[in-house]
Amino acid sequence: PSVCPQLRRQGAANASLGSSFSSLLSRHRTFKVVVIGDSGVGKTCLTHRLCAGEFPPRVEATIGVDFRERLLDVDGEKIKLQLWDTAGQERFRKSMVQHYYRNVHAVLFVYDVTCPASFSSLTSWVEECRQNVHGHEVPRFLVGNKSDLRAALSLGCQVHQERALSFARAHNMMFFETSAKSPPSKMSRDGRGGEAAPLKRQKRPSAGDPPAYSGSFKVTSTRIPEKEPYVCC
Numbered sequence: 696p697s698v699c700p701q702l703r704r705q706g707a708a709n710a711s712l713g714s715s716f717s718s719l720l721s722r723h724r725t726f727k728v729v730v731i732g733d734s735g736v737g738k739t740c741l742t743h744r745l746c747a748g749e750f751p752p753r754v755e756a757t758i759g760v761d762f763r764e765r766l767l768d769v770d771g772e773k774i775k776l777q778l779w780d781t782a783g784q785e786r787f788r789k790s791m792v793q794h795y796y797r798n799v800h801a802v803l804f805v806y807d808v809t810c811p812a813s814f815s816s817l818t819s820w821v822e823e824c825r826q827n828v829h830g831h832e833v834p835r836f837l838v839g840n841k842s843d844l845r846a847a848l849s850l851g852c853q854v855h856q857e858r859a860l861s862f863a864r865a866h867n868m869m870f871f872e873t874s875a876k877s878p879p880s881k882m883s884r885d886g887r888g889g890e891a892a893p894l895k896r897q898k899r900p901s902a903g904d905p906p907a908y909s910g911s912f913k914v915t916s917t918r919i920p921e922k923e924p925y926v927c928c
């Protein structure tokens with residue numbers, strides 16, 4: 696049957712209104728989380744693990760920034776975590792720094808537990824964050840990565856948890872230690888990398904205390920051979 700052009704136009708307008716309304720409903724709140732730290736500490740591997748559920752078979756130095764997303768269910772609400780995997784090398788990041796921190800909701804400072812130099816650099820990463828995040832406090836997290844390598848190293852070459860914990864306290868951060876490569880399998884629940892779960896509370900936080908935890912990201916124990924070993928110091 697033929698439909699008069701006016702009705703057809705009206706129908707099309709209703710359909711388009713309906714589809715934009717439903718896309719509005721399915722839109723999730725998005726939280727921008729920026730991941731910062733020296734080159735080689737494992738920012739790409741951690742964010743890949745969190746979003747793809749595996750340790751990446753090969754990685755290259757990040758240039759500028761890579762984006763990864765993960766949908767999370769928080770108290771029944773779906774939220775989108777937008778992870779900004781930033782370049783650790785100065786030459787690949789210098790023009791981008793302001794963009795990293797614009798409208799950021801949380802910052803992850805990553806160091807390598809087997810590389811004390813990457814821990815020493817944290818002071819300048821924290822300072823960079825302070826200079827670029829204006830007007831509001833953002834939650835900040837300290838993440839010690841590559842804990843799977845601890846056993847193979849002498850104690851002198853490692854960053855001790857107590858040291859990291861006191862840094863976290865001094866800078867009002869939560870602290871987690873983890874491995875993007877082979878995390879503790881007992882923390883795995885859903886087969887994907889995901890929520891950070893404190894393993895052991897170091898000290899009960901009180902109103903005056905920064906929240907400090909030692910823990911692990913909940914990730915799978917899939918093992919994929921690395922392309923080439925990364926040497927820190």
Ligand SMILES: Nc1nc2c(ncn2[C@@H]2O[C@H](COP(=O)(O)OP(=O)(O)OP(=O)(O)O)[C@@H](O)[C@H]2O)c(=O)[nH]1
Pocket residue numbers: 732733734735736737738739740741754755756757758781782783784840841842843844873874875876877921922923924925
């Ligand atoms: N053993 C072990 N190796 C890791 C882990 N995470 C990353 N690596 C290795 O560390 C090296 C550097 O990892 P990336 O994720 O590229 O480091 P990045 O911090 O993103 O480096 P930039 O992109 O240069 O800033 C790679 O060889 C990874 O395979 C980990 O948890 N355990």
